[in-house]
Amino acid sequence: MKKTVDVLTMSATPIPRTLHMSMVGIRDMSLLETPPQARYPVQTYVMEYQDSVIRDAILRELGRGGQVFFLYNRVGSIDLCYKQLQKLVPEARIAIAHGQMRENALEDVMLDFSQQKFDVLLCTTIIESGLDIPMANTLIIYDADHFGLSQLYQTRGRVGRSNRLAYAYFTVRPGKVLSETAQKRLDAIREFTEFGSGFRIAMRDLELRGAGNLLGPQQSGHLANIGYDLYCKLLEEAVHEAQGELPAPNRDVETRMDVHVNAYLPAEYVTGDRQRLEVYKHIASIATAAQRDEMEDELIDRFGDEPQCVANLVAVAYLKAMCTRLGIDRVSQTDGRMDMRFAPGAQVDGEKLFKAMNQFEPRLTLNAAPPVTLTLRDRTLAREDMLHLTVKVMERLLERME
16 A cells, blocks of 8 residues: 555554554554454453353353353463363363474364364463454453453454454452552453454553563663663654654753742652652653643543642743753742753854844843843742743743744
């Protein structure tokens, strides 16, 4: 369809590292969200393992002439599981398939199962991908908490490959206390059942696992020294450069904020250290007015009305981003004034700056003597009000300069 595409990679659930490459722009991404005709979403259940429920599930599938995958991922004890299944469902014809079988024996079992000579295939994750047996429409996974999220999603895709309603049972041992990550994986597989949910599964997997082992000892280069966030920033700049985009002016300026207001996330507002750290990171990434508004909407939606200290934190992050664009390397607040010092060698259009200043804000002045400094004065305002006034003034200044 396109002569400009050299490599086309297709995946139901891209692994976190691959998805991250798309998010930062190294790869383009397209989504296929239209399911095949006459297909139904797989009915998914997450539950404790119970013999009675498993027996009923197998007999229900056999009663409509179908077949069952029973995934038990321990080759060493799979024969014991086979005997237990025989006792539980003596009516069913059961076969075993795993990767340690001889090639010919494994091929014979799979062919016999596809020809409906067996009712239940007791197997390992060997069935995870590339298998299309339309008559197999019930899946039972033992110890589902031991599997990754993408793995669970791929395995669920082995059923529901015809016009029949399919069922998937993700079971855990009775009374077992699950880890937080395992619980989140199972919650996700239960939540995302509709067609086209593979991308959201992959996004949740990226959230749970991170973007891959970028900082580990197996990696080469200087990534461990520069840090992951700076690595992403450098990577993004390299992608834009490869795409022919001009680098942003003053991109090397790091603005230091010295403002005397309370700006933080209270523990009672955003609970949990990890969650609070993630929100801090999102706030620190604010670069535009749209991102600022989106962040405030998200905070209100997730945690309720913003305390003043949270509103201050968002304002400081947005002001820092605007000052960085202008080449300002330090913002200092004292009573009744805000001083914004330009970095030596900052790239700024002086003519546009003077014109914009003269048009709208008499309280904003420019000291041309080194170091060049923008100063906003208003002795009638409290420190917090001064901060928010500075945000509005700088926002309007940038608008008039563009």
